[in-house]
Amino acid sequence: MTDDCIFCSIVSGTAPASVVHETDRVIAFMDIAPVTPGHMLVIPKAHSADLVDVDPADAAEMMTAAQRMDAALRSSTVPTEGVNLFYADGEAAGQEVFHAHLHVFPRFAGDGFGLTVRTSAPPPRAEPDRLAGELTASW
Numbered sequence: 001m002t003d004d005c006i007f008c009s010i011v012s013g014t015a016p017a018s019v020v021h022e023t024d025r026v027i028a029f030m031d032i033a034p035v036t037p038g039h040m041l042v043i044p045k046a047h048s049a050d051l052v053d054v055d056p057a058d059a060a061e062m063m064t065a066a067q068r069m070d071a072a073l074r075s076s077t078v079p080t081e082g083v084n085l086f087y088a089d090g091e092a093a094g095q096e097v098f099h100a101h102l103h104v105f106p107r108f109a110g111d112g113f114g115l116t117v118r119t120s121a122p123p124p125r126a127e128p129d130r131l132a133g134e135l136t137a138s139w
């Protein structure tokens with residue numbers, strides 16, 4: 001619990017939220033500024049800003065909740081041709097609220113959401129091999 005964290009205030013009930021799901025570990029609620037109608041967030045109840053600091057059991061339960069939220073969107077009247085999960089970990093990645101959260105929002109043709117992606121030619125195998133080695137060295 002962090003006093004100046006809006007998501008901690010939602011967890012403690014001192015800030016309003018339209019809650020869709022709650023367990024001992026996580027709570028999910030409607031996003032206040034939805035990318036598309038039906039946009040939800042699922043957060044661990046325990047405060048941490050960075051994904052690496054989220055208890056793995058909480059992270060697992062966030063994903064389990066997201067699976068149910070996806071299913072709920074698909075069986076609702078909310079326009080849902082597909083669903084995006086989006087996680088911003090750090091300011092450079094677009095994180096604006098520094099309490100871990102996973103976005104779940106419906107997608108449909110012409111919804112206006114888009115990511116700009118710069119594609120490149122596949123590098124020689126030696127490069128992903130080198131990166132895989134470096135990234136797994138610290139596991």
Ligand code: AMP
Nearest residue numbers: 006030031032033034088094095096097
């Ligand atoms: P991010 O850029 O990944 O940090 O996203 C933060 C999200 O939190 C945005 O989609 C906001 O609209 C949402 N948000 C901020 N404050 C609230 C709030 N009080 N209740 C619900 N959603 C919120």
Ligand code: ZN
Nearest residue numbers: 005008047099
């Ligand atoms: Zn918090």
